[in-house]
Every structure is written in C-alpha cells, then in structure tokens.
Amino acid sequence: MRKIDKGMEPPSLTRFKRSNNTLRYRDLPPEESRSIRSSCISEQYGLCAYCCQSITVDSAHNEHLEAQDRAPNRTLDFSNIVASCQHPHQCGHGRGTRVLPLTPLMAECESELKFYLSGLVAGKTERAKVTIQILNLGHTEQSNKGLVGKRKAMVDALIYSQSVPPEDLQFEDEELLSLLLEDLKVPDAAQCLQPFSPVLVNVIHQLLAQP
Template sequence: MRKITKGQPPSSFSNWVNQKPTDKNENEWFAELYNQKRWDLVGDLSHHNAQEQFYLCAYCCVQITGDYTDTVNEHVEARKINPSRSLDHTNIVASCKTKNQCDSAHKAQALPLTPLTDECETELKFKISGRVEGLTDRAKQAIQVLNLGDDERNNRALIEKRKQLSHNLMYTHGINPQQALEDDELLKSVIDDLLTPKDGNLDAFAPVVANILRNWIS
C-alpha cells in the first residue's frame, strides 16, 4: 500500500450528492448510481480517484487506468459495515478488479489497516521474494482480508507478478535485487525517484520497491 491523501471529489459527483432526493439513504443511493446506469458519474469518480492515486491500485499497487475495464470504486469501510459512508468520497478509493484480491476479496469485511493511514507504509514489509509480511496484528489481518500475498498458497499470481516487476524496476535504477546495497544516500535517492510521479503516474509496485529499499537502509 501507499498512503493516499484524499482531496476534493469530482464536481459532477459532489453536485449529484448534494442535489439528490432524500427518499433513500446513502447506501441505497450509491446502488442507484449503478441501477440507473449513471456511468458518467461512476466513471468520473473512478478516473478521479485513479488520478489521485497516481494510477495505482489502492491496495496492491498494480497499475490501473481508472476505466471500468480494470478499475472499481471501492469502499475502504465497507457499505454493509457503515452504510452512512457510502457516498463519502473520503471513504472511496480506486481498486483493481483482480479476482479474489483487493476489492474482490474485501467485500464486507472489516479492514483494520487502510491506505488512508500513514502506518500502511510501515506496518507492511515487502520482500525480494514478492511476499508481504504484516508487522502488526492489524497488518496481518489486512493482508488476509485483501489477499495481498503473504504465502504462495494464498496468492501465487500476485507474489510472482510483484517479484518480477519489482526486480525489473530495481534493475532499471541500477540496483541488483540479489545484493542489498549499503550506500544509504544512493538508496534514499532511488526511493525519492521511485515515489516521484512522472506525468502523473507511478510505476507499478513502485511503493513496494521503496518499502524494500527502506529496509536496506542502516
């Protein structure tokens, strides 16, 4: 995960929220966006959130476009847990649509560690192997809820993809993933570069590689 700082919602969405009738609750009205096929508003929201996240999935950090083909509007606090936040933009992020992972795995489960908190970058530890480890109980629970790949038995596909793309990203920055670099200043420079958006985008798994490199700093 990478910490997401929520800004203002797209004006089309906020105007619709402010002008909607009061004959339904927020949860029902969110469902109405889809029942009434308001793809303009749904699309505005997902594209806006994807842009806000530098086009990375809020949970696994794979690249997304904001388009319906690979992106879904995901409620961090599930609608069934807190229906009153169904239209709260600060509770909605852009997630990938990977089966049995991220939004698909989250469903109505409680999520104790979220990308809306600073701790999401420190309580998860990513490894060269592609696996992720939870350093706290809530981090371990979040990994299980979102199926983020702590073990190949749970999500081999994500672990392999994360390993391959992370290694490629390291090589691109002149780092051999098999040899921990001991030059702290160089590591910090690479981390800064990894986390600096280019044309509004971050590379897939850039926050993962930054996490790995932070653990190399003495």
C-alpha cells in the first residue's frame, strides 16, 4: 500500500448531494460514479489503493473503506472512497464488507507492511497481518500466486531499468539506493507512478535502515 492523500470531492458530486440529502451511493448515475473513480485514480497516481498495480477508470471500481452496509451515512463521503482493481478474490473484491484495520489513508500502511523482492508481503503488526489476509495481498504464494508473481516481475523490471540485477540490489551503496528511491516517487508525464513502485520503495527503505 501507499499512503493516499484525499483531495476535494468532484464538484459534480457536491451538486448531486445538495440536490437531495437523502440520496445514497446507489442513487448515483453511472457518469457520476465514473467521475468519482477518475478523481480517485488521479490522486492515487494511477495505482490500485491496495495492491498498487496500474488501474484505469475501466479496470477499477469505487471502493468504500467503510463498507456501505456498515456506514450508510458515508456512502457519498469522498474521503471514504478509493479506487480498487477489479481482480477477483483480492483487494476490494476479496475483502467484501469486512472491516479493514489498516487502510491506505493511514501513514502506517507504508511501514507496517514489509515487502520482499520475491513478491511476498508480511505484516509487522497484527492489524497489518489481518489486512493482508482480508485483501489477499499475497503473504504466501499459495494465497495469491498470480499477484505475487506479477509483483516480483514488475519490481525486477524496475530494478533492471537502473542497470542493477535484482539479486545485487542489497549490495548497492546508499547513494544509489537513495537516487533510485527518489526516482520511484516521481510520477511520469501522465501523472502516474510505475506499477508496484511503492513495493520497491518499501524494500529500499528496509535496505537503507540496515546498519
């Protein structure tokens, strides 16, 4: 996960809510739902709120951090909505309506999850472990082999793009790691981050923290 800083809601959503304060998310016209999703994807720099793979308006859905049936008063609260990928049995579609103890709106989501170059992820805290399992983010290959493999392949490609073999990353000096870290945090011309780049950022932070 990568910390998401929620911005202002789309003006059209504000107008929709003013039209009738009894309306809920289910009452939104399709074009408004799409507008919300587009705004979420923009502030997420083109990445799924949970697994950090690339998403588009047509390959994602609007995800309520507090599920609609648990918080009916927040169904149109833009600060409660993020964009999640459409992959079955993971992220928003894997979670259902279960409560997430750790969300991408919390700064700790970047430090309580520990990623490995193998593509696996582990939780440093109990709430992180629970969140990983709820979202099926790949704490074992058996839990989500597809995501683990895709994550490893993309992270390897990001490392190779810096002319560094993935197996040698841990031996690189602090200056190169710091430069790579900064590069990974810069969006491209389309204001998108590289898919799974927050995973490699997490790994590099671990390497820099080693004595």
